[in-house]
Amino acid sequence: xxxxxxxxxxxxxxxxxxxxxxxxxxxxxxxxxxxxxxxxxxxxxxxxxxxxxxxxxxxxxxxxxxxxxxxxxxxxxxxxxxxxxxxxxxxxxxxxxxxxxxxxxxxxxxxxxxxxxxxxxxxxxxxxxxxxxxxxxxxxxxxxxxxxxxxxxxxxxxxxxxxxxxxxxxxxxxxxxxxxxxxxxxxxxxxxxxxxxxxxxxxxxxxxxxxxxxxxxxxxxxxxxxxxxxxxxxxxxxxxxxxxxxxxxxxxxxxxxxxxxxxxxxxxxxxxxxxxxxxxxxxxxxxxxxxxxxxxxxxxxxxxxxxxxxxxxxxxxxxxxxxxxxxxxxxxxxxxxxxxxxxxxxxxxxxxxxx
Amino acid sequence: xxxxxxxxxxxxxxxxxxxxxxxxxxxxxxxxxxxxxxxxxxxxxxxxxxxxxxxxxxxxxxxxxxxxxxxxxxxxxxxxxxxxxxxxxxxxxxxxxxxxxxxxxxxxxxxxxxxxxxxxxxxxxxxxxxxxxxxxxxxxxxxxxxxxxxxxxxxxxxxxxxxxxxxxxxxxxxxxxxxxxxxxxxxxxxxxxxxxxxxxxxxxxxxxxxxxxxxxxxxxxxxxxxxxxxxxxxxxxxxxxxxxxxxxxxxxxxxxxxxxxxxxxxxxxxxxxxxxxxxxxxxxxxxxxxxxxxxxxxxxxxxxxxxxxxxxxxxxxxxxxxxxxxxxxxxxxxxxxxxxxxxxxxxxxxxxxxxxxxxxxxxxxxxxxxxxxxxxxxxxxxxxxxxxxxxxxxxxxxxxxxxxxxxxxxxxx
Numbered sequence: 001x002x003x004x005x006x007x008x009x010x011x012x013x014x015x016x017x018x019x020x021x022x023x024x025x026x027x028x029x030x031x032x033x034x035x036x037x038x039x040x041x042x043x044x045x046x047x048x049x050x051x052x053x054x055x056x057x058x059x060x061x062x063x064x065x066x067x068x069x070x071x072x073x074x075x076x077x078x079x080x081x082x083x084x085x086x087x088x089x090x091x092x093x094x095x096x097x098x099x100x101x102x103x104x105x106x107x108x109x110x111x112x113x114x115x116x117x118x119x120x121x122x123x124x125x126x127x128x129x130x131x132x133x134x135x136x137x138x139x140x141x142x143x144x145x146x147x148x149x150x151x152x153x154x155x156x157x158x159x160x161x162x163x164x165x166x167x168x169x170x171x172x173x174x175x176x177x178x179x180x181x182x183x184x185x186x187x188x189x190x191x192x193x194x195x196x197x198x199x200x201x202x203x204x205x206x207x208x209x210x211x212x213x214x215x216x217x218x219x220x221x222x223x224x225x226x227x228x229x230x231x232x233x234x235x236x237x238x239x240x241x242x243x244x245x246x247x248x249x250x251x252x253x254x255x256x257x258x259x260x261x262x263x264x265x266x267x268x269x270x271x272x273x274x275x276x277x278x279x280x281x282x283x284x285x286x287x288x289x290x291x292x293x294x295x296x297x298x299x300x301x302x303x304x305x306x307x308x309x310x311x312x313x314x315x316x317x318x319x320x321x322x323x324x325x326x327x328x329x330x331x332x333x334x335x336x337x338x339x340x341x342x343x344x345x346x347x348x349x350x351x352x353x354x355x
Numbered sequence: 356x357x358x359x360x361x362x363x364x365x366x367x368x369x370x371x372x373x374x375x376x377x378x379x380x381x382x383x384x385x386x387x388x389x390x391x392x393x394x395x396x397x398x399x400x401x402x403x404x405x406x407x408x409x410x411x412x413x414x415x416x417x418x419x420x421x422x423x424x425x426x427x428x429x430x431x432x433x434x435x436x437x438x439x440x441x442x443x444x445x446x447x448x449x450x451x452x453x454x455x456x457x458x459x460x461x462x463x464x465x466x467x468x469x470x471x472x473x474x475x476x477x478x479x480x481x482x483x484x485x486x487x488x489x490x491x492x493x494x495x496x497x498x499x500x501x502x503x504x505x506x507x508x509x510x511x512x513x514x515x516x517x518x519x520x521x522x523x524x525x526x527x528x529x530x531x532x533x534x535x536x537x538x539x540x541x542x543x544x545x546x547x548x549x550x551x552x553x554x555x556x557x558x559x560x561x562x563x564x565x566x567x568x569x570x571x572x573x574x575x576x577x578x579x580x581x582x583x584x585x586x587x588x589x590x591x592x593x594x595x596x597x598x599x600x601x602x603x604x605x606x607x608x609x610x611x612x613x614x615x616x617x618x619x620x621x622x623x624x625x626x627x628x629x630x631x632x633x634x635x636x637x638x639x640x641x642x643x644x645x646x647x648x649x650x651x652x653x654x655x656x657x658x659x660x661x662x663x664x665x666x667x668x669x670x671x672x673x674x675x676x677x678x679x680x681x682x683x684x685x686x687x688x689x690x691x692x693x694x695x696x697x698x699x700x701x702x703x704x705x706x707x708x709x710x711x712x713x714x715x716x717x718x719x720x721x722x723x724x725x726x727x728x729x730x731x732x733x734x735x736x737x738x739x740x741x742x743x744x745x746x747x748x749x750x751x752x753x754x755x756x757x758x759x760x761x762x763x764x765x766x767x768x
Contacts, residue, residue, distance in 0.1 A: 045450060046446065046449075046450070047446045047447055047449070047450040050442060050443060050446035051443055051446075054439045054442065054443060057439075058439075144562075147534065147535065147536065147539075153536075157461065157465065157484075157485045157536035157537060157540055158536035159465050159485070159536070161468070161469065164469075173473055174473075175446065244438075247442070248438070248442065248465075248466040248467075248469065248470070249466075249468070249469030249470070250465050250466060250468065250469065252438075252462055252465045252466065252536075254438075254461065254462035254465075254535070254536065255438035255462050255466060259397075259437070260437075263437075287439065290440070291440070291443055294432075306414075308407060308410030308411060308414060310431075311390075311392065311394070311406060311410065311429075311431035311433070312394060312403070312406075312407070314433070315392070315394040315395050315433035316394065316395060318395075318433070319395050319435075
């Protein structure tokens with residue numbers, strides 16, 4: 001946040017660990033909360049809210065993946081498969097047992113956590129690229145199982161239609177209503193992650209990432225914490241999958257294939273490993289930038305091309321531009337958007353008296 | 356970044372915003388059609404030919420004065436075959452006042468089914484989505500407007516029956532399919548028909564990405580030795596299946612493919628028309644450039660001093676785009692006429708779509724009859740066969756085993 005902190009002395013551990021060390025930080029957070037809960041939903045057209053909604057869902061998934069990859073240092077390319085586990089668990093519970101979303105959502109997360117912990121077992125023996133391949137196998141196995149088990153995947157085309165979530169008798173179905181629904185869970189996930197990473201568990205994760213043998217020597221139970229990391233990360237993925245399911249009104253594993261896992265990895269690489277804000281930046285960047293590029297491209301290219309050619313040119317150029325922007329941001333700051341933001345912030349910290 | 360380039364960026368952004376505002380000022384005599392497409396993702400080999408066909412037909416309609424005086428503006432959004440951008444595309448179409456949407460892709464159709472119904476905007480999903488979507492009661496705002504995988508399966512069996520002399524009793528049919536939900540969908544129909552027609556059915560699944568099927572084909576040709584092979588493959592895999600079956604000495608005149616393994620591109624990738632000679636393909640739109648509407652499109656380009664569009668190289672997909680655009684146009688025309696020339700809403704266009712009957716576009720579109728209950732239009736297909744270096748029409752439009760399909764449709768409710 002943009003503020004100065006001269007003359008701040010911390011005299012207790014509690015003060016040192018506080019999320020908001022300064023009053024101004026608290027005000028900034030309050031302003032952001034106001035912006036997201038009141039100003040944006042009241043001022044934006046439903047279309048823009050739908051774009052934000054997609055980013056909010058992605059934030060939950062990206063946070064989960066960052067806990068595993070960024071904080072614990074375990075590579076996973078099976079994130080999307082855990083989303084489908086959550087999605088199908090929630091869909092089956094919602095359709096067959098008519099459970100409300102506040103039961104199906106944690107249930108989807110817990111089922112994904114369980115599967116995630118099982119998939120995490122190889123991480124006790126293997127690291128790095130080898131682990132990536134093991135999680136890739138998990139991705140493909142989970143896809144295959146869902147495709148071939150009618151008991152999980154329902155009937156036609158492996159998809160289960162779920163009813164819209166209801167809260168106190170009201171159906172949540174317009175983009176505006178879904179916005180609040182998704183915002184609540186995205187905020188909850190952010191808050192939970194912020195607190196997780198500064199807790200004992202979070203510090204153990206970081207210790208394992210930095211040097212697992214050293215971590216074991218100082219008394220961290222590697223077995224427990226690696227599996228815990230997989231479980232927590234998969235819990236987030238499962239919840240993300242449930243959110244997708246309620247957002248689209250259908251659980252369909254074809255929406256959670258390997259490409260989606262790669263997209264989420266891209267989010268945290270662009271946003272920055274091991275950072276909560278980075279996960280949010282990354283999710284927003286990957287979800288919204290292609291759309292924003294199109295907003296700008298359409299009228300510009302419309303000056304030179306007819307409608308038929310326009311579509312082809314916008315589609316291709318958008319891909320090129322998006323790729324170039326990823327390279328640009330990573331060359332400017334290899335540690336991601338979070339670091340870039342901190343660099344900017346640090347520059348202004350002492351500005352204009354930088355000496 | 357220097358200050359001057361900063362200013363330039365701001366100026367460009369401001370210009371873009373101004374232009375968008377200009378576009379947003381909608382004209383009274385304009386209808387907006389939304390079109391989702393995949394030109395850069397997993398199924399781009401289809402999209403780059405199909406979507407230009409759509410645009411060309413709409414340009415042709417506009418160049419002749421539009422539909423009953425209404426010009427059409429097509430808003431195309433490329434979703435890279437990803438699911439979340441399809442929702443963004445739908446919301447964008449809604450914001451721009453689109454009266455109908457062309458959907459693209461099976462997972463995307465599934466993801467939008469509920470939203471289309473809530474927003475009361477109709478979407479067409481020819482060749483995509485679930486077979487159950489032809490039930491207009493259950494899915495009021497989704498229109499497959501082309502033979503579903505169930506109808507294609509029934510048609511493939513009917514075609515095999517015709518080719519094998521009118522009787523399938525004791526015959527062996529192999530079903531070679533891509534191991535995904537769409538590939539498995541026709542199984543219920545095939546199994547049902549195997550019982551009623553008395554043939555033996557064995558299935559051979561090809562796992563994604565479908566480029567390796569030597570084992571399955573060897574199993575078919577060496578061990579099972581079927582009388583007929585029905586294939587249902589996507590992407591690169593149809594060409595691999597043609598090549599593999601050919602190399603194992605299986606006669607391609609005993610192979611019939613579903614609609615996504617049926618294009619000129621698949622045949623070329625398999626090694627050309629020479630190699631694929633005899634291969635049968637199921638089509639839901641006419642093939643080739645020998646149609647009046649294609650001649651009209653080319654004449655329109657010629658009048659502008661441009662060559663004919665290159666997307667016509669793969670006429671199978673190009674013509675499907677033309678067909679989708681033509682049915683959209685007809686639905687809008689019927690809606691405008693029914694309202695006596697006033698601007699139709701999406702609800703009116705839905706009624707117009709449900710009144711389409713006997714619209715054939717010079718033989719390119721099957722004689723389908725879309726009704727309030729049947730959004731598939733009867734499941735008409737035509738078989739085209741590779742012969743003498745091109746795809747040749749093999750018989751007329753036909754529909755098969757409607758009783759079986761309807762029985763299953765009723766059962767899914």
